[in-house]
Amino acid sequence: MKPPRSAYPWHWRVLDVLERVVETAWPRRFTKGLPHAMLVPVVLLVAILIAGLVEMLDSSFRVLDTNTFLMSDFYTLDNYRRALTENFFQSVATRSFIASFIVTAITLVVAVPYAYLMVRTQSPALRKFLLVALFFPFFIGEVVRAYGWLIILGNQGLVNEFLGLFGLSSVRLLYNYSAVIFGLVQYMLPFAVLMIAPALTAIPEELEAAANSLGANWIRTFRHVVLPLARPGLVAGGLVVMTLSLTNFAIPAMLGGGSQDFMSNVIYDQFFRTSDQGLGSALSILLVIAGSILVGIIFRLFGTGSLAIKGARK
Amino acid sequence: MTGSRSKSIIIWTFVIASIVILSAPTIVVLGASFTAGNIITFPPEGLSLKWYGTIFGAAGLRQAFLRSLYVATICTAISIPVGTLAAIALTKYKIRFANSIQIYLLLPFTIPLISQGIGMMLFFGEMGLAGQLWPVGVACSVINIPFMIWAVTASASNLNPDLELAAANCGAPPLQTFLYVTLPAVMPGVITGSLLMFILALNEFLVSMLLVDARNVTLPVQIYNNIRSIITPDLAAVSVVFIVSAGIVIALLDRLVGLDIFLKSK
Numbered sequence: 001m002k003p004p005r006s007a008y009p010w011h012w013r014v015l016d017v018l019e020r021v022v023e024t025a026w027p028r029r030f031t032k033g034l035p036h037a038m039l040v041p042v043v044l045l046v047a048i049l050i051a052g053l054v055e056m057l058d059s060s061f062r063v064l065d066t067n068t069f070l071m072s073d074f075y076t077l078d079n080y081r082r083a084l085t086e087n088f089f090q091s092v093a094t095r096s097f098i099a100s101f102i103v104t105a106i107t108l109v110v111a112v113p114y115a116y117l118m119v120r121t122q123s124p125a126l127r128k129f130l131l132v133a134l135f136f137p138f139f140i141g142e143v144v145r146a147y148g149w150l151i152i153l154g155n156q157g158l159v160n161e162f163l164g165l166f167g168l169s170s171v172r173l174l175y176n177y178s179a180v181i182f183g184l185v186q187y188m189l190p191f192a193v194l195m196i197a198p199a200l201t202a203i204p205e206e207l208e209a210a211a212n213s214l215g216a217n218w219i220r221t222f223r224h225v226v227l228p229l230a231r232p233g234l235v236a237g238g239l240v241v242m243t244l245s246l247t248n249f250a251i252p253a254m255l256g257g258g259s260q261d262f263m264s265n266v267i268y269d270q271f272f273r274t275s276d277q278g279l280g281s282a283l284s285i286l287l288v289i290a291g292s293i294l295v296g297i298i299f300r301l302f303g304t305g306s307l308a309i310k311g312a313r314k
Numbered sequence: 315m316t317g318s319r320s321k322s323i324i325i326w327t328f329v330i331a332s333i334v335i336l337s338a339p340t341i342v343v344l345g346a347s348f349t350a351g352n353i354i355t356f357p358p359e360g361l362s363l364k365w366y367g368t369i370f371g372a373a374g375l376r377q378a379f380l381r382s383l384y385v386a387t388i389c390t391a392i393s394i395p396v397g398t399l400a401a402i403a404l405t406k407y408k409i410r411f412a413n414s415i416q417i418y419l420l421l422p423f424t425i426p427l428i429s430q431g432i433g434m435m436l437f438f439g440e441m442g443l444a445g446q447l448w449p450v451g452v453a454c455s456v457i458n459i460p461f462m463i464w465a466v467t468a469s470a471s472n473l474n475p476d477l478e479l480a481a482a483n484c485g486a487p488p489l490q491t492f493l494y495v496t497l498p499a500v501m502p503g504v505i506t507g508s509l510l511m512f513i514l515a516l517n518e519f520l521v522s523m524l525l526v527d528a529r530n531v532t533l534p535v536q537i538y539n540n541i542r543s544i545i546t547p548d549l550a551a552v553s554v555v556f557i558v559s560a561g562i563v564i565a566l567l568d569r570l571v572g573l574d575i576f577l578k579s580k
Binding site for chain 1: 340354406549557576
């Protein structure tokens, strides 16, 4: 007897065919290799990055021939010598490093209370509001955000127009170091809060209550209970903020107005203004090295924090 | 939150200052886009929608926006399968060299963006793909793929492996187990990850600027190129596109998986 149609619906048949396809394409004796096969696409995707870096390493050893505007055929360390000895590059590097330290310090100080309130508040509405206030700037991109600051802080900007209403002369708020620092802090705040918040969630509220009942005031509780336990999040957040601000491009370009260039801006200029691909590549490679050393030192000093993807595994 | 009055005062002071600083650019851009004047002034010269009319007529801006959408779509389409498979593999199975693979997969976060961008510019140039648009989507996927892996890993580690064994025990073949047990379990992570990938690619600026040529720019690059010393409201109206997109993505995140997912400890 033929079974009624509904007993074996068409999508089961489709699945059966697909199962057979899977079975032939990947027989069960290969099961052991499956996890590695699943990783192949992502490894290839990131390999594009490696290929690019190799390409860059190659051109960093070639100098620009000023007669033909072609890259030399021979390898030389000349670009690295220039990058490491010329005063201009040193001052830019110093400026970027100092800025990234200042930005990290300020951002962490501001991010901890924000994350703390967001995690500890009893009100779901307040929590959602704080999350939305965080995601909006994160999702609108750095160009639009910097553009907003140009409107607010510019010479004919809102702040100066406002001062003008009271007959006050206008203040130059943009195109200086502090404007860049300010813009970077605003840019980095969502990253820092989102890295710190899960670490705070992991701290049971009873611990704070216990410290309280043993006579610690909230400042001591914060210093000796909350902050030490939140350390993985603080390290991860601090590291992300530090490396991202060290290598930022848009904020120094837009709020610094060309006078406050960071390393990324200088590298960009080597490629697109002076067209010295070799020197630009060498600077870029040095930036990779400097960033890695920075990450390495912080890992040494404070541990890896919650940064590793494996942090999500048991 | 428990504690004394001084604690509340200090924490609220920081939080309110943060909210003002975080929201100021968004609100000002939004406000500026509705101004009636030709330059942005305070107090505003009155309300009008004329700048929206202006940008609607500007074919250059419209095309730049479509290019951004195209890039973001390609980026998301690549990231979903690639990131999901990787995250499931890393969470569910014991893998040899798992540590090295994880360090490798974090490279997009540890290598400076400018170096990644320039490296990929040289690489795509060598491949003869310079100036094309789809490699920008691929590049956006490369630089942000750890977000996708992170999001899916967070869901996958909540999946009880016994469920898959139970499905197999009931006679479900491997594909069926994957489609009906594994995939639904990691879905919240896939949704979170793909929304992140989409919005980050939509407003990616630096890598876009390095990879596109002058006739083929995406919207953030177009806005950056158009900014002059005098601030005119038409760019504010364009920027509202990004504010609206951000709002849609946040609403979707909240509706589909809940924003609280970002507060969960791993």
